[in-house]
Amino acid sequence: MEADITLLVNGRQHTVRVDPATPLLYVLRDQLQLNGPKFGCGLMQCGACMVMLDDVAWPSCQLPVHDVTGGIRITTLEGLAKPDGTLHPVQQAFVDEQAAQCGFCLNGMVMSTVATLQQYPQADEETIRNGMMRVLCRCCVQHRAIRAAQKVVAANKKP
Amino acid sequence: MPTSRRHFLQTTGCLTIGFSLLGPTWATAATEAADELPGSLGDYPRIDSWLEVLADGRVRVLTGKIELGQGIRIAVAQMAAEELNIPLNRVDVVLAETDRTPNEGYTAGSGSIENSATAVRYAAAAARQKLLALAATQLQTRAFQLKTQNGVVTAPNGQTRTFAQLLGGQQLTDEVRLPLALKPKAEYQYVGKAVPRPEIERMVRAQEYYVQDLRFPGMLHARVLRPFNYDSKLVQFDENELKRAVPGLAKAVVNGSFVGLLAEREYDAKLAQDWGKQHVRWTEGRALPAGQPLKDYLRTLPNTPKRVQDKGTLTTAPTLRASYYKPYLMHGSIGPSCAVARYDAAQRRLEVWTHSQGVYPLREALADLLKMPVDTIHVKGVPGSGCYGHNGADDVAADAALLAVATPGRHVRVQWAREDEHCWEPYGSAMVLDLAARLDPATGRLTHWHQQVWTDTHSNRPGGNADKLLPAQYLAQPRRPADNGATDPSAGGYRNADPLYAIPNLRVDAYFFQGPLRVSALRALGAYGNVFAIESFMDELAEKAGLDAWDFRLRNLQDKRAIAVVERARAIARQQQVGENEGLGFAFAQYKNKAAYVAVVAKVSIHEEGTPYRPQLWAVIDAGEVINLDGLKNQTEGGMIQSASWALMEEVKFDQHQVRSRHWEAYPIFHFDEIPYVDVTVIDRPTEPPLGAGEAAQGPTAAALANAVYRATGKRVRELPLRPEKLTREA
Ligand code: FES
Numbered sequence: 001m002e003a004d005i006t007l008l009v010n011g012r013q014h015t016v017r018v019d020p021a022t023p024l025l026y027v028l029r030d031q032l033q034l035n036g037p038k039f040g041c042g043l044m045q046c047g048a049c050m051v052m053l054d055d056v057a058w059p060s061c062q063l064p065v066h067d068v069t070g071g072i073r074i075t076t077l078e079g080l081a082k083p084d085g086t087l088h089p090v091q092q093a094f095v096d097e098q099a100a101q102c103g104f105c106l107n108g109m110v111m112s113t114v115a116t117l118q119q120y121p122q123a124d125e126e127t128i129r130n131g132m133m134r135v136l137c138r139c140c141v142q143h144r145a146i147r148a149a150q151k152v153v154a155a156n157k158k159p
Numbered sequence: 160m161p162t163s164r165r166h167f168l169q170t171t172g173c174l175t176i177g178f179s180l181l182g183p184t185w186a187t188a189a190t191e192a193a194d195e196l197p198g199s200l201g202d203y204p205r206i207d208s209w210l211e212v213l214a215d216g217r218v219r220v221l222t223g224k225i226e227l228g229q230g231i232r233i234a235v236a237q238m239a240a241e242e243l244n245i246p247l248n249r250v251d252v253v254l255a256e257t258d259r260t261p262n263e264g265y266t267a268g269s270g271s272i273e274n275s276a277t278a279v280r281y282a283a284a285a286a287r288q289k290l291l292a293l294a295a296t297q298l299q300t301r302a303f304q305l306k307t308q309n310g311v312v313t314a315p316n317g318q319t320r321t322f323a324q325l326l327g328g329q330q331l332t333d334e335v336r337l338p339l340a341l342k343p344k345a346e347y348q349y350v351g352k353a354v355p356r357p358e359i360e361r362m363v364r365a366q367e368y369y370v371q372d373l374r375f376p377g378m379l380h381a382r383v384l385r386p387f388n389y390d391s392k393l394v395q396f397d398e399n400e401l402k403r404a405v406p407g408l409a410k411a412v413v414n415g416s417f418v419g420l421l422a423e424r425e426y427d428a429k430l431a432q433d434w435g436k437q438h439v440r441w442t443e444g445r446a447l448p449a450g451q452p453l454k455d456y457l458r459t460l461p462n463t464p465k466r467v468q469d470k471g472t473l474t475t476a477p478t479l480r481a482s483y484y485k486p487y488l489m490h491g492s493i494g495p496s497c498a499v500a501r502y503d504a505a506q507r508r509l510e511v512w513t514h515s516q517g518v519y520p521l522r523e524a525l526a527d528l529l530k531m532p533v534d535t536i537h538v539k540g541v542p543g544s545g546c547y548g549h550n551g552a553d554d555v556a557a558d559a560a561l562l563a564v565a566t567p568g569r570h571v572r573v574q575w576a577r578e579d580e581h582c583w584e585p586y587g588s589a590m591v592l593d594l595a596a597r598l599d600p601a602t603g604r605l606t607h608w609h610q611q612v613w614t615d616t617h618s619n620r621p622g623g624n625a626d627k628l629l630p631a632q633y634l635a636q637p638r639r640p641a642d643n644g645a646t647d648p649s650a651g652g653y654r655n656a657d658p659l660y661a662i663p664n665l666r667v668d669a670y671f672f673q674g675p676l677r678v679s680a681l682r683a684l685g686a687y688g689n690v691f692a693i694e695s696f697m698d699e700l701a702e703k704a705g706l707d708a709w710d711f712r713l714r715n716l717q718d719k720r721a722i723a724v725v726e727r728a729r730a731i732a733r734q735q736q737v738g739e740n741e742g743l744g745f746a747f748a749q750y751k752n753k754a755a756y757v758a759v760v761a762k763v764s765i766h767e768e769g770t771p772y773r774p775q776l777w778a779v780i781d782a783g784e785v786i787n788l789d790g791l792k793n794q795t796e797g798g799m800i801q802s803a804s805w806a807l808m809e810e811v812k813f814d815q816h817q818v819r820s821r822h823w824e825a826y827p828i829f830h831f832d833e834i835p836y837v838d839v840t841v842i843d844r845p846t847e848p849p850l851g852a853g854e855a856a857q858g859p860t861a862a863a864l865a866n867a868v869y870r871a872t873g874k875r876v877r878e879l880p881l882r883p884e885k886l887t888r889e890a
């Protein structure tokens with residue numbers, strides 16, 4: 001049965017009336033009209049639907065929305081840039097490295113990298129690759145994504 | 160489509176062929192004659208077909224191509240900005256849309272730059288010339304005394320006019336005429352440079368960009384229920400029961416074996432589809448040929464032979480024979496196909512938003528499907544997930560169109576599920592290739608070559624025909640193509656089957672079968688299999704003759720640009736150290752024997768379990784004049800990685816009843832830990848025409864990997880994919 005569900009998305013509270021079993025992805029895209037998280041498989045196999053739950057990158061396509069209430073901070077790609085529009089360093093690095101072709105996988109790569117570098121600001125290549133393991137990219141820009149992440153790490157290292 | 164100069168020339172060309180020994184090449188020569196308008200201008204010679212000057216001075220470029228991630232948007236913008244001397248950010252681009260942009264057919268075959276961007280270049284140059292002429296009149300001076308910068312024309316006396324002022328609300332309706340002075344290349348600001356694609360920022364900002372992002376008031380969400388087998392028929396579907404299970408279901412549309420499930424919310428449409436998978440009954444359909452080696456099976460199928468090349472004599476005593484195989488491969492878009500459609504019953508008009516590669520051909524196919532006049536259908540191209548060829552884009556647009564007509568007045572968005580995409584997209588055909596060649600041991604030159612190719616078609620696009628739209632085949636009155644429907648069953652199958660090497664006696668035979676799986680165009684079409692076979696075989700021949708693989712190729716190449724690419728690759732290879740269990744391989748091809756030249760060097764290191772894990776790949780590419788350096792690199796890097804994923808792990812699997820590769824776990828592709836290291840060297844040839852490059856790395860990469868694996872392990876793998884068990888197996 002439907003219920004009112006309150007979610008904390010990108011720093012704002014939203015109350016939606018949905019079946020609590022609805023996967024978070026559908027609520028984000030349909031009720032909240034967000035474009036960041038994408039539908040890629042619905043099977044937790046491709047990472048297109050990646051969001052951050054508090055500080056962890058997690059696929060949203062099979063995650064019942066009632067599991068992410070109670071003040072869990074849900075961050076989507078939309079929530080990364082500053083209010084004045086300045087891109088998050090990871091977003092900026094992806095633009096600088098032109099790490100996209102069609103860009104459909106970009107959400108997953110950016111969200112995963114943000115989470116990885118939050119935890120490991122000095123991440124080495126293997127940690128970076130590991131952080132994006134859940135994400136598939138068929139245009140195959142992965143090495144550019146790795147380069148983008150490395151660029152952010154290099155900037156982190158500067159005093 | 161307007162009757163054009165190009166069509167005229169092609170037609171005359173055809174008339175001449177009967178009398179000419181030159182054969183079909185005549186038509187090509189004619190279209191390339193100096194006074195022939197380049198690219199798609201032949202079909203659309205008017206300037207305003209390609210660009211418009213807006214009131215605020217911005218310039219709008221219209222391309223009949225769609226953005227697939229290949230960067231056509233930036234390429235056409237660069238061309239226009241360059242020739243008009245305006246900043247790049249003053250150029251807007253409109254992508255393929257019926258009645259709005261030129262009809263450039265399909266965005267395929269790496270032709271976007273050669274056809275569309277070249278047309279825009281000439282249209283912009285003609286526009287500049289015309290604008291200067293207008294300014295000369297209005298400012299009472301002479302055109303050569305005028306300067307134009309940032310969309311403003313300045314006379315020697317300092318008087319100025321903007322482009323918009325010059326036109327006074329009109330557009331440039333003149334036809335582009337040759338000869339035409341193009342901007343000197345030395346003055347280029349944008350073309351040839353690594354200009355970033357502005358849409359990437361839109362993507363990282365999660366702005367609306369994809370067809371999947373379109374939202375209209377009152378839009379319905381739909382999924383289509385598909386059986387497990389191509390030939391299954393609907394036996395039983397109980398709508399009431401479904402309605403009880405999924406109260407959010409708004410409506411079910413059943414027409415024969417086509418079942419569309421619509422809901423106000425997307426999740427309910429998904430639930431309805433999930434329910435349908437469990438509860439709806441279908442007939443079994445046709446058995447698939449499981450449980451036998453596909454390679455052998457495909458040879459046994461009835462086929463239509465075609466002699467593609469026949470030069471000189473056939474040898475009875477080849478130096479070597481070998482047989483190769485390439486399995487069925489998937490496009491595997493990350494975002495499953497999606498489309499939106501709306502039918503206005505009062506006006507009898509249909510609107511469709513699609514990521515199809517061809518909005519005009521799709522419109523005709525939909526007109527045929529729905530029995531509507533073509534001009535009552537409007538099709539707008541919107542980017543989707545990268546497609547790498549003909550995937551489910553047209554089919555899902557047909558799904559949406561059928562459901563929209565059944566639900567007038569509402570936008571209907573159809574989203575394929577992952578399983579729909581994996582099971583129903585048209586795959587790249589499996590191919591069997593038998594090669595035999597003879598070489599003169601004294602000279603190391605090839606004297607004879609015989610290539611035999613068994614393949615299904617590599618082009619099954621709908622064109623204007625509804626038969627090939629998936630849902631049409633399941634309606635109560637099904638539209639099923641008599642055969643597999645290819646207008647030309649041979650399309651793409653022998654692409655690159657004719658080696659670029661100078662071989663006096665050359666025969667290419669192709670045998671076209673209708674295989675068990677649905678197929679169509681996948682990046683590089685038959686060139687992937689043909690180049691894999693040719694370049695593996697070249698290594699085998701070199702070894703047999705005791706020649707160095709590089710020398711052997713260079714000895715047999717005559718094309719100077721090919722030689723340059725191969726030599727550059729050799730220089731890269733020579734710098735590599737090769738350790739134990741490691742191998743260095745290489746391969747070369749010119750895509751279609753007329754597009755970009757690519758040589759790939761691969762270095763593999765074989766792990767204990769037999770995996771050539773995370774190889775290193777270097778490409779050297781000559782794509783003629785470079786338009787966007789970073790775009791060209793991006794395409795080539797991506798092409799190598801994708802091809803390596805195909806070559807090392809991919810193969811569509813099926814059992815007797817159905818395709819087993821139903822999702823990513825059942826059809827693994829590269830994950831992040833496996834991604835090769837890639838590097839691309841570009842040979843820029845500013846004075847040569849730009850050549851299609853997006854598909855050029857596919858074949859050489861596969862062969863370079865197989866050759867590298869051979870060097871590392873001594874195992875010659877002739878059947879893709881290069882699975883570990885094939886590398887560890889005792890010889
Ligand atoms: S859509 Fe969630 S992992 Fe693929």
Ligand code: FES
Pocket residue numbers: 100101102103104105106136137138139140141228493544545
């Ligand atoms: S850029 Fe297209 S899927 Fe990654």
